[in-house]
Amino acid sequence: MCRTDQVPNEPSDRDQDAGATDAAFTSLLEDSAEELYEQAPCGYLSTLMDGTIAKINNTLLDWLGLPRQRVVGRMRFTDLLSVGGKLYHETHFAPMLRMNGEINGIALEIKAAGGSRLPVLVTSKVKTSSDGEPILIRTTVFDARDRRTYEAELLRRHREAEEARRQADADRARLQEALEVLQQSLLPATLPAVPGMEAASYYHTASPDLLGGDFYDLFPLDGTRWAFFLGDVCGKGPKAAAVTSLTRYTLRGAAMHDRDPVSVLRTLNAVLHERYNSGDARYCTSIFGFLEPDGDRTAVQLASGGHPSALIQRADGSADYLPTPGGMLIGILPDAQFTTARTVLSRGDTLLLYTDGLTEARIGPGRDLYGEDALRDFTRAQPPAGPQALVAALTTLLTGFGDGLDDDTALLALGIPATPPAAVGDPLA
Template sequence: MPLTRADEAFARALLEDDPVALYERAPCGYLSTTADGVLTKANATFLAWTGYEVDDVVGQPFTALLTKGGKIFHETHYAPMLRLQGFVRELAVDLVRKDGSRLPVLLNASLDRGDDGEPRVVRLAVFDATERRRYERELLRATQEAEAARARAEAAERRSRVLVDTLQQTLVPGTLPVVEGLELHGGYRPAGDGAEVGGDFYDVFPTSPDECWLILGDVSGKGVEAAVVTSLVRHATRVLVATLSDPVEVLAQLDVQLQRHDTDRYCTAVLVRMRRLEGTWEVLCASGGHPPALLRSGAQEASAVHPGGQVLGLVPHAEFASTRLTLGAGETLLLYTDGITEGRNPGGFFGERRLLETVSRAPSGARPLVETVLAAALEFQGDHTSDDIACLAVTVTAGEPTAQVLDEERSASRA
């Protein structure tokens, strides 16, 4: 930074050892006042900064050079501190130049007392704080901009979370329909902190007082595109079951729609049709590459119901199959996604065997079963799931316990 004229004059005075020049041309302003604050002296540097002549300031109270705010600060801080401790350091105030503009400065002041202890003279060093004040303003502005950016980011995150939650609620029903003779209960837990919408879904829709359909599935990936495919599968299923009675045919048509859809997402799903039949429920369970449903019958250990079938929307001309069951009172069918069995901790995967054991020892009923399975899966993973989890259970509440596999229909369907 080039030297100012005052700096150059001060440097010359140092070389020449001229006390007067050292005072007058110092790189800071010097002022002297009486004990009650009347200006008695001002050096040339101060006069150059402010535009005043000597006669403009000598004889005037020091407060005449201050802004209104500075005058209040002088009376409430500067003067009391000076009287109390005999000095002040780096007080920031604004001086009013002769042309009315403001000069930000830092003040150092000391109070000299006479032999009798009474105040005699106050000496002030005035430092130009223009650059410092500019830096502080820029720093404050940068800080405010950073805070504003952070606030915008937090607001955007909150909006995104609301959007994710809202979108997820459209994929998993908040409440399930009431079907006489059946207890239905579903559960869903998002992966991680739930910041991104997942592809797991389930739905229940009665088509008559004696017929009810259940679907549970898992679309590959996460985010909006996965949610679009999930919504497509869920709503297309509702439309298809209005005209098709065979779950295999419904899965075949869903596969056709996914193959035609402009996406590389695929979907696994299990589709169940339940019909009331003489106090029991006839169940037709079809699968499209999904983990097997689990059947819990009385005190017996849970068993897998695995019709087989290929993934929806992944390969041309996928084949699907179904299994027929009859459920009686107290018997339960559990549908779930692989977020449970593929959940892991340092010891390995949760696995199908652990799930079968959990289902076998769970309390009876759809709700207790779902709550037990979810709790076990979350505890195994330390409450931090790496994948979404969804499960749906149905328990027959009326009729005779006659659950058994009547036959397995390995019917194939080509899209």
């Protein structure tokens, strides 16, 4: 049964779409292979084995600015190249082509219209006869101006980056030099000579780009007494350096007026708390003390504010801490409590002060803390040869920690030589 409203033989929508596709495909076939060759976006040419150009497309002729009759059968491929291109063709391009039968993406320059040079990428392949004999060379030439521009821009950016890196290195070197000078200004250039005693110090900076907060000093008060201190300011950088400078000069000034180490630390606590109690809390730990040399003995009186206890190496080879428990951080509270201790150094004894960078160094595969027990055992293992020998041994120890020593570390050692120095005019001197 058929429908009366359907018109016989009328094409469907699908038939109409298929017809449109066939028409478009037919129009594409009207472009001959020769037309595609001539108007290709890249240059094509075929040469005889001696390089004589046998065929060339319009695209390449347009780049060269030459008529076909002047090129085909009259010029060789190398005649299209710049002087440098000819030299490279003879020394590299042609030998590699003969050896491999093809060569891909070689950068050359051709002599373009108007006398300019056109950077190109060249791909060539040798075509052989049925019996394997080479009969011609087919070459494709790609315009590489965009690539050359990109490479030039890339080179320019690379040079800019190198210059920026050199400038950054120079700036970094100047900054490190400035930081080193500033760091040195926060430490005594040399330790003074205390009559009848020996002193030694060492400072390790964890980062050359940051000012450290560790500090120490040794200075005379009058004809019989000397003052010393060692401490650690919280943080690093310029702000920590400002606190370090204020701390050093406060301790020096207070030492001139107070004979009690606790009073000196209280003065420092008051200064820091008053200066830094408005949100940007700054504090430090420190040991401050007085020395009173008297012949072969030196009385030591000290006070500690939150700092690791001093260590004493005795002339008999023993070593132990001088306990100062309970001392509070300096600058946090308005009324901080500090701990005092007294001892006497005899001939051959050494008092060692240090910051926690030493005992908190990381060691071993487990990155464990070095610790106070290890420091005491290390000191006991050293011959009691005086402050300089002990600091030298500890310096070697610190170096051995490598990257496990990630904090600034200061050492200050004070002691009485085991053998008194020979007097002037002594025949044994």
